[in-house]
Amino acid sequence: MGLPFTVSCEHYGVQTTVPEKRSIDNNLTRVDKVFHNLVTLGAFFSMVVLAAIGGFLLYRGFEIFKDFGFSFITSSKWDIGNPEDTSTAILGIGAMLFGSVITAIIAVVISVPFAVATALLIEFYVPGWIKTILVSILDLVAALPSVVFGIWGYAVLLPLVEDWSVTIEHYLGWIPIFNVPSEIFGRSPLLAGLLLGLMIVPIITSVAREVYSQAPRELIDAASALGGTRWGALRAVVLPFGRSGLVGGTMLGLGRALGETVAVYLTLNLVFEINFKILASAGGNVASLIATKFGEATAYELKALMAAGLVLFLVTLLVNFGATMIVNKSRKIV
Amino acid sequence: MKPRVSPSLKIIAAVAAIFVALPLVSIIVRVPWSDLGDMLSQKSTRDALLISLQTSIIAALLSCLFAVPLAWFLARSVTKGLSVLRVICITPMVLPPVVGGIALLTAFGRQGILGQYLYDWFNVSLPFTRTAVVMAQVFVAMPFLVLAVEAAFRQSDEGLEDAARTMGASPSRVFFTIALPAARPAIIAGIALAWARSLGEFGASITFAGSFPGRTQTLPMAVYELVSVDYRLSLVLSLVLIFISVGVLAAMRDRWMAGR
Amino acid sequence: MSISLQGTIGRGEFERALNFSVADGEVLAITGLNGSGKSTIIHTIAGLVPLRNGQLQSDNITWDAPDSKQWVAPEDRTCAVVFQDLRLFPHMNVISNVAYGLRAHGVSKDEARSRSTALLARVGLLSFETRLPNELSGGERQRVALARALVIEPRVLLLDEPLSAVDVTSRAALRELLPEVLGSFVGATILVTHDLGDVEALANHSLSLN
Numbered sequence: 072m073g074l075p076f077t078v079s080c081e082h083y084g085v086q087t088t089v090p091e092k093r094s095i096d097n098n099l100t101r102v103d104k105v106f107h108n109l110v111t112l113g114a115f116f117s118m119v120v121l122a123a124i125g126g127f128l129l130y131r132g133f134e135i136f137k138d139f140g141f142s143f144i145t146s147s148k149w150d151i152g153n154p155e156d157t158s159t160a161i162l163g164i165g166a167m168l169f170g171s172v173i174t175a176i177i178a179v180v181i182s183v184p185f186a187v188a189t190a191l192l193i194e195f196y197v198p199g200w201i202k203t204i205l206v207s208i209l210d211l212v213a214a215l216p217s218v219v220f221g222i223w224g225y226a227v228l229l230p231l232v233e234d235w236s237v238t239i240e241h242y243l244g245w246i247p248i249f250n251v252p253s254e255i256f257g258r259s260p261l262l263a264g265l266l267l268g269l270m271i272v273p274i275i276t277s278v279a280r281e282v283y284s285q286a287p288r289e290l291i292d293a294a295s296a297l298g299g300t301r302w303g304a305l306r307a308v309v310l311p312f313g314r315s316g317l318v319g320g321t322m323l324g325l326g327r328a329l330g331e332t333v334a335v336y337l338t339l340n341l342v343f344e345i346n347f348k349i350l351a352s353a354g355g356n357v358a359s360l361i362a363t364k365f366g367e368a369t370a371y372e373l374k375a376l377m378a379a380g381l382v383l384f385l386v387t388l389l390v391n392f393g394a395t396m397i398v399n400k401s402r403k404i405v
Numbered sequence: 406m407k408p409r410v411s412p413s414l415k416i417i418a419a420v421a422a423i424f425v426a427l428p429l430v431s432i433i434v435r436v437p438w439s440d441l442g443d444m445l446s447q448k449s450t451r452d453a454l455l456i457s458l459q460t461s462i463i464a465a466l467l468s469c470l471f472a473v474p475l476a477w478f479l480a481r482s483v484t485k486g487l488s489v490l491r492v493i494c495i496t497p498m499v500l501p502p503v504v505g506g507i508a509l510l511t512a513f514g515r516q517g518i519l520g521q522y523l524y525d526w527f528n529v530s531l532p533f534t535r536t537a538v539v540m541a542q543v544f545v546a547m548p549f550l551v552l553a554v555e556a557a558f559r560q561s562d563e564g565l566e567d568a569a570r571t572m573g574a575s576p577s578r579v580f581f582t583i584a585l586p587a588a589r590p591a592i593i594a595g596i597a598l599a600w601a602r603s604l605g606e607f608g609a610s611i612t613f614a615g616s617f618p619g620r621t622q623t624l625p626m627a628v629y630e631l632v633s634v635d636y637r638l639s640l641v642l643s644l645v646l647i648f649i650s651v652g653v654l655a656a657m658r659d660r661w662m663a664g665r
Numbered sequence: 666m667s668i669s670l671q672g673t674i675g676r677g678e679f680e681r682a683l684n685f686s687v688a689d690g691e692v693l694a695i696t697g698l699n700g701s702g703k704s705t706i707i708h709t710i711a712g713l714v715p716l717r718n719g720q721l722q723s724d725n726i727t728w729d730a731p732d733s734k735q736w737v738a739p740e741d742r743t744c745a746v747v748f749q750d751l752r753l754f755p756h757m758n759v760i761s762n763v764a765y766g767l768r769a770h771g772v773s774k775d776e777a778r779s780r781s782t783a784l785l786a787r788v789g790l791l792s793f794e795t796r797l798p799n800e801l802s803g804g805e806r807q808r809v810a811l812a813r814a815l816v817i818e819p820r821v822l823l824l825d826e827p828l829s830a831v832d833v834t835s836r837a838a839l840r841e842l843l844p845e846v847l848g849s850f851v852g853a854t855i856l857v858t859h860d861l862g863d864v865e866a867l868a869n870h871s872l873s874l875n
Contacts, residue, residue, distance in 0.1 A: 127511035216605020330501025568752035572766035
């Protein structure tokens with residue numbers, strides 16, 4: 072299948088494939104030419120539109136990069152100043168970028184163990200019906216709109232995390248990242264990160280399952296036969312085998328967490344300061360900044376938001392590109 | 406051998422299942438059931454619901470219209486640079502939706518690259534209209550459909566298509582009578598998924614179409630706006646979204662499991 | 666000559682120079698070991714694989730000649746194939762499978778139906794019209810494939826191992842049916858087989874690829 076053509080040798084049960092370039096599209100009737108052109112046109116249309124994204128954003132945001140240079144990325148002040156005079160504006164997405172990264176990191180730290188355990192369970196342990204239930208739950212989580220997660224984070228997780236935060240701060244407050252000088256807990260990076268972690272479990276799990284399912288069964292059985300437990304065999308064979316695939320899947324999840332909008336908007340207080348104290352109620356991320364400010368932005372601010380969009384676009388593209396490379400590489404080894 | 410589940414894994418699995426099931430249960434518990442009828446019959450709620458249903462259904466059908474030929478092209482063409490095309494086609498999958506919305510605005514906005522001509526020549530302005538909502542949803546949902554249908558086309562038997570051609574069928578007839586029926590289950594499942602995704606779409610729509618009640622405000626946008634105003638109503642609307650998602654998945658469950 | 670091929674097929678170690686022609690009413694049997702490129706000949710004549718060089722002609726029309734860039738698309742060639750793996754359309758019932766080629770050639774629905782029914786009667790499958798391919802036995806499927814090829818009244822009939830995928834009893838029945846069908850066929854037939862018994866029973870000429 073998918074090969075140019077196949078010569079079958081049913082006597083020996085061998086299939087010999089002869090590589091041969093197919094070119095059956097040489098002579099088409101008029102209807103088929105139209106059909107073919109239509110399809111090609113559709114494909115190229117999407118390509119042009121999508122390839123233009125980066126260009127458009129750069130074109131629109133160029134003025135901002137020219138005006139602020141590198142400080143647009145490092146500075147955390149967002150002040151449009153006098154709307155009539157753009158030279159009074161000070162715009163920087165440093166705090167938002169930092170917020171994007173720290174919430175995404177918390178999300179990954181929380182979701183990876185869950186995803187690995189779930190993938191191992193589904194692939195190696197549970198009987199069919201439990202597998203069905205677990206897979207359905209994961210599908211459901213993947214399909215739920217993110218605003219539903221946002222509402223849940225706001226309604227249910229927020230009070231819980233607030234309580235936990237108070238406790239953590241009480242005992243571990245001497246560690247800088249757990250310190251909350253303002254004593255204002257609640258809509259903190261920890262909450263947003265937890266929520267994002269839940270949201271990216273399905274994507275990491277599905278990549279992990281795919282890689283683990285390709286682990287050599289005979290090695291697993293051999294390791295079990297040597298007297299170890301099933302878990303020991305998995306730890307010795309499957310986990311190392313799937314490591315690079317898991318890294319790729321994690322980066323895919325990271326990309327998703329970096330770009331999440333509404334769930335972060337609902338669970339993180341938008342404050343323009345670089346906040347590494349993950350229990351304190353301050354932060355934000357680039358995507359939610361764009362969604363929040365977009366409606367009533369001035370013309371100049373709009374350009375800044377587009378420049379912010381470009382930064383986010385490049386970061387997620389980079390992360391996803393890396394992820395795809397790693398996942399593909401781990402597939403090839405198999 | 407019958408695997409023995411180690412206790413630690415059992416515990417982790419149980420925690421994971423609860424962790425994941427909690428959002429549903431807790432929202433269902435907190436919904437003000439007694440006022441549900443009143444809340445759902447409010448004009449603003451009904452508007453958001455109707456706009457959501459209208460736009461997402463149109464978006465799912467449009468996605469199908471574009472995605473199926475595109476998937477066919479990706480699966481069967483031998484043109485060079487196909488992998489580049491594929492990467493570009495699925496870019497919206499990894500693109501943050503807000504960035505997608507901005508991109509749509511820079512392309513089709515009144516001062517956009519294409520939008521300015523649309524406005525100058527045809528007096529058409531797309532942003533902040535219901536058409537913009539549909540466009541944003543198509544942009545976000547279509548790549549998933551393309552990938553699903555392409556996989557189905559790749560798995561379908563090319564030999565059957567060859568056989569049809571030797572019987573005198575033109576490429577377009579082969580597509581409609583052989584390839585399309587073979588991929589139909591995947592296409593239907595893909596449309597349902599694209600629909601669910603369009604329904605929950607937020608980031609691209611709010612940047613490209615805005616959140617104007619009765620005009621462009623969909624259910625997710627209404628939830629977002631209502632959180633600080635009428636918290637209970639936003640819970641009710643979330644519940645509606647949950648029910649629709651669960652419904653879509655339940656309807657496709659058999660198809661779902663067959664592939665695993 | 667109804668069909669003539671003079672040229673090279675295959676690539677690398679599968680490359681093979683050929684020169685043969687078959688007149689109307691004749692049956693040419695092509696024999697050879699597995700992997701010798703027998704199926705490739707069928708696919709080349711049908712237009713699913715291009716010739717490496719040389720030319721393929723039918724009734725003085727050039728179907729494939731890479732040197733002069735002449736090419737006739739598979740759907741425009743007046744030949745019909747019974748594939749080794751049959752390739753019946755799994756989502757269509759027997760009558761739709763047989764009528765498919767007629768419909769593709771623009772024959773009206775009613776006419777396609779009546780002509781297909783007549784052919785099904787000829788191969789002894791009259792009561793099977795509404796069955797799906799996966800509800801048939803190997804021998805029955807083989808007959809459907811044969812009817813599907815004959816119904817479009819090709820000038821050239823290409824049979825790729827027509828007796829390979831059936832059990833012993835069906836094989837005997839098909840051995841009786843095939844000479845009868847081929848005897849009344851007006852065009853040229855090319856039969857690919859690895860079984861010398863088939864050559865004896867069915868062919869006028871034979872060509873060995875070893």
